[in-house]
Amino acid sequence: MTAREIFSGGVAVITGAGNGIGAGLARHAAGLGMTVVLVDIDGEAVATLRDELPGAIDVVCDVRDADAVERLAAQVYSEVGPVRLLVNNAGVEQFGYLWDTPVANWDRLVSINVSGVFYGIRAFLPHMLAADTPSWVWNLSSIGGVAVVPLQAPYIMSKHAVLALTECLRLEVDSAGHADRIHVQAVLPGAVKSNIFETAGGVDGGDVAAAEAQRSAMLDIKAEAMDPIAAAEVVFEQAAAGEFYLLTQPEYVGNAMAERADVLRDRRPPALRTKRRFDPAHQ
Ligand SMILES: NC(=O)c1ccc[n+]([C@@H]2O[C@H](COP(=O)([O-])OP(=O)(O)OC[C@H]3O[C@@H](n4cnc5c(N)ncnc54)[C@H](O)[C@@H]3O)[C@@H](O)[C@H]2O)c1
Numbered sequence: 001m002t003a004r005e006i007f008s009g010g011v012a013v014i015t016g017a018g019n020g021i022g023a024g025l026a027r028h029a030a031g032l033g034m035t036v037v038l039v040d041i042d043g044e045a046v047a048t049l050r051d052e053l054p055g056a057i058d059v060v061c062d063v064r065d066a067d068a069v070e071r072l073a074a075q076v077y078s079e080v081g082p083v084r085l086l087v088n089n090a091g092v093e094q095f096g097y098l099w100d101t102p103v104a105n106w107d108r109l110v111s112i113n114v115s116g117v118f119y120g121i122r123a124f125l126p127h128m129l130a131a132d133t134p135s136w137v138w139n140l141s142s143i144g145g146v147a148v149v150p151l152q153a154p155y156i157m158s159k160h161a162v163l164a165l166t167e168c169l170r171l172e173v174d175s176a177g178h179a180d181r182i183h184v185q186a187v188l189p190g191a192v193k194s195n196i197f198e199t200a201g202g203v204d205g206g207d208v209a210a211a212e213a214q215r216s217a218m219l220d221i222k223a224e225a226m227d228p229i230a231a232a233e234v235v236f237e238q239a240a241a242g243e244f245y246l247l248t249q250p251e252y253v254g255n256a257m258a259e260r261a262d263v264l265r266d267r268r269p270p271a272l273r274t275k276r277r278f279d280p281a282h283q
Contacts, residue, residue: 001240001241001242002237002240003032003233003236003237003239003240004032005240006136006239006240007029007032007033007034007084007085007236007240008032008033008034009033009034009035009084010034010035010081010082010083010084010085011034011035011036011037011076011080011081011082011083011084011085012025012026012029012034012035012036012037012083012084012085012086012087013037013039013072013076013083013085013086013087013124014026014029014036014037014038014039014085014087014089015039015040015061015063015087015088015089015090015116015120016039016040016063016089016090016091016140017036017038017039017040017046017049017089018038018040018042018044018045018046018049019040019042019045019194019195020192020193020194020195020196020228021089021140021189021192021194021228021231021232022040022087022089022090023045023049023228024192024227024228024229024230024231024232025087025089025228025232025235025236026038026049026053026056027049027052027053027228027229027232028229028232028233028236029085029232029236030053030054030055030056032236034084034085035055035056035057035080035081036053036055036056036057037056037057037059037076037080038050038053038056038057038058038059039059039061039063039072039090040058040059040060040061040090041060041061041062041063041090043058043060046058046059046060057080059072059075063088063090063112063115063116063117063119063120064108064111064112064115064116064119065119066115066119066122066123069116069119069120069122069123070119070122070123072123073123073124073127074127077127077131082127082128082131082133082135083124083127083128083131083135084133084134084135084136085135085136085137085138086120086124086128086135086136086137086138087138087140087187088116088117088120088121088137088138088139088140089138089140089187090112090116091112091113091116091140091158091196092108092109092112092113092155092196092199092200092201093109093152093155093196093197093199093200093201093218094106094109094152094154094155094200094201094202095151095152095200095201095202095203095211095212095214095215095218096151096201096202096203096206096207096208096210096211096214097150097151097203097206097207097210097211098153098154099206100203100205100206100207100208100211101153101154101201101203102201102203102204105154105201105202105203106154108201109154109155109158109201110154110158113155113158113159113161113162114158114161114162114165117139117140117162117165118165121137121139121169124137125137125182128182129178129182132181133181134181134182134183135181135182135183136183136185136239137169137182137183137184137185138185138186138187138235138239138246139162139165139166139169139184139185139186139187140162140187140189141159141160141162141163141166141186141187141188142159142188142189143188143189143190143191143252143253143256144156144159144160145159145160145162145163145186145188146160146163146188146253146256146257146259146260147256147259147260148270150214150272151210151211151214152214162186163186163188166184166185166186167186169184170184170185170244183239183242184244185239185243185244185245185246186244186245186246187235187246187248188245188246188247188248188253188257189226189231189247189248189249189253190225190226190247190248190249190252190253190256191221191222191224191225191226191249192225192226192227192228192231192248193222193225193226193227193228194222194225194228197215197218197219197222198219200215202215226248226249231248234246234247234248234249234250235248238250245257
């Protein structure tokens, strides 16, 4: 099936919709004909996007607040309609050595990147099961969910966690007998243009220079990163085709997946690598 056949109507709820990948997914979903609920902690960003997208609804909600996410789900089902697509997308970055990382930055990242995804599932899945219409659930992992990278340990850990959580959720939906109706899929973007590196946490003490050098290296990659609307189009088409792993740059991210599989099969210990530039030719 094509994305237009599946996603040309219905409600899409997208967290972190105010910027970057979430905004790209929202624009593409609206373009296909979906009613998009734009959820973000940044009220100004979602209000601006709402004005651009016909029929869109903006909601200020912090995905760290489990009760607020539950209220959001109840409100969407009572006032907007059954959710065809939930995207647990909100996420943040963190740079620096793990031993220098402020506890508050660790807690912020884990509560947004990991708990936020869980709260979304806990709030929306029961409604989806009760609604008796097909639904899609996308959780944002990353190429970082199949790689190991120094100076970004909390983020990389969180993306491995989201990937595992999503794989387990897929099995649970299947074992509970709902796989024909609830489609669970993991999104693994490569580099996509966004604000994630600018808003990333850093370190207050210890090796601040190393943390900021890593931030600069990632900001350099951004110049060659993929446009979020192009990324969204690829993700929607793969989802409609029934893929489980939705890769914005199939070859580039697919190579990282294969490399991870090789490392584990060969039981190779983590090893530093010479910097490999992001190569858009291998998307
Ligand atoms: N950009 C990339 O290259 C890339 C690559 C792989 C994975 N990802 C993942 O894609 C997702 C989106 O990232 P992005 O790059 O578009 O970042 P971004 O910073 O541009 O957008 C993230 C959005 O999430 C919102 N947000 C942050 N905390 C929130 C909270 N507590 N509650 C609700 N909303 C909150 C922000 O306000 C922002 O609008 C993240 O999960 C990220 O890990 C991004």
